[in-house]
Amino acid sequence: MLARRFRTLTPFAALLPMALTVIVAYIGTALWTLRVSLTSSRTFASDNFVGLAQYERLFDNERWMLSLHNLAIYGLLFVVACIVIGFLLAVFIDQNVTGEGVLRTVFLYPYAMSFVATGLVWQWMLTPGNGIEQAVRLLGFPNFQFDWIIDQDMAIYTVVIATVWQASGLVMAMLLAGLRGIDPEIWKAARLDGIPAWRVYSSIVLPMLGPTLATVFLLLSTAVIKLYDAVVAMTQGGPGTASEVPAKFIMDHLFLRSNIGLASAGAIVLLVPVLALLAPYAYARSRKGQA
């Protein structure tokens, strides 16, 4: 009797590490951060609750507002560019081209590289006076200027270029898998009716790729919110604070500026869009689960 009881408990016991991870490492730490964000903690966590004062201070902080501004610009450009480039690559590869395997390998390899390595390579290529700028000057355009990486207004766009290069292959791979899953009968029917290919893509195929596009969108947007390594490697948030992003603001205030109350408030603010993105996804999943 006892042995049987023990047996039915084994699956629970086996899932204990997972339960601990979810309850302690995910939910517990998030609640802890929420708690810290309501206190006046500086170097150490304190129990002096100050209500929403840290959030007020956060949104009065120029550097934080700038980082949000940068994140909005970056996020919009990164997501749109990745999806457009990834979709175009997938559609063009899907035209029965020779060398498909090689092309796919070429478009996806940057995804195997870390954001740090990606950022450093692009930093080098964009170095004014040495990189692409010098190469074009040597081609006979001595006044050519390409110094975005040290330009306050343009630095964030260099991060867009580097990360789009790194991630659009992933979009290509996922959309190509989606395209291959589409019933060939649809293409036959469209050809019989004389519908041009671009119409089929825009009116039939694109809507059918909806679920894949939703997953791609979710992946890319969470990558936007997590943006940190690439900025650190490429511009260190500079010049000055011109390419500051929220994840870096939080890390700096946690570990360099000893302001964990403010940093925690920032982290909680960062969590809000993630939950907003996940909610419809979770809803769709649970409805699918019931059906």
Add this chain to the structure above:
Amino acid sequence: MNKRVARIGIYVFLFSAALFFLLPLYVMLVTSLKSMDEIRAGSIFALPLAATLEPWRQAWSEVCTGAACEGVRAGFWNSVAITVPSTILPILLGAVNGYALSFWRPRGASLLFGLLMAGAFIPVQVMIYPLVRLLAAMGVFGSLPAIVLVHLIFGMPVMTMLFRNYYAGVPHELFQAARIDGGGFWRIFAQVMLPMSAPIIVVAAIMQVTGVWNDYILGLVFAGRDNLPMTVQLNNVINTTTGTRLYNVNMAATILTALVPLAIYFLSGRWFVRGIAAGAVKG
């Protein structure tokens, strides 16, 4: 005629796109083979006139990665020491989780799984400070066990999902038969499920090795000064050194750091893509 033009257009587009994607790899390689004089004088795209492996030697064994000037090799071995346990343990745990979720379905497990998957999207900044405090209280902060444990925690969603989805494709009758034959939880896992999991273990290993090797932020915070992974040391080499920048050495160090995941990618080919398709939820 029109069709012909369209075909040419397709190839022109794909060919130029391929060039754009290959450019950084090409630039890294040629830069790492040039002398600094050649870099200053010539174009970034030019082939090396007098190719030299000297920058590679310096990057591997001489360049300064902070206080020490022993090259990125120390970081390489640190990354190996982190990656091996941070691959084996998450795979084992992911397999057990996936198996329990797919076949035993204990009460509350699917809710737990949903929360685990949601956790994959939470920015680490939300969890990092409490985790630092927890690990410090356990007395392991800034050590190899700490960084392995952190990788175990953050790798768990994808690892669990890979195995859960894989086992969902295994006929339930097989499990029932093993149950009727008197197999218990661990016995069925070890003798029936694990032996047929080779394909998904390969996929999981590719995902995890690549992810752990490429990690920067977790290694920076949790590994401690003596175990800093290669990505962190690489960033130190390039972004915190003072004096003249040795672009050739920097690029050699960058290639050395990217080598392991790139080698895995080029050698595993379709497996890598399979991992992406299966683990698409990874953020």
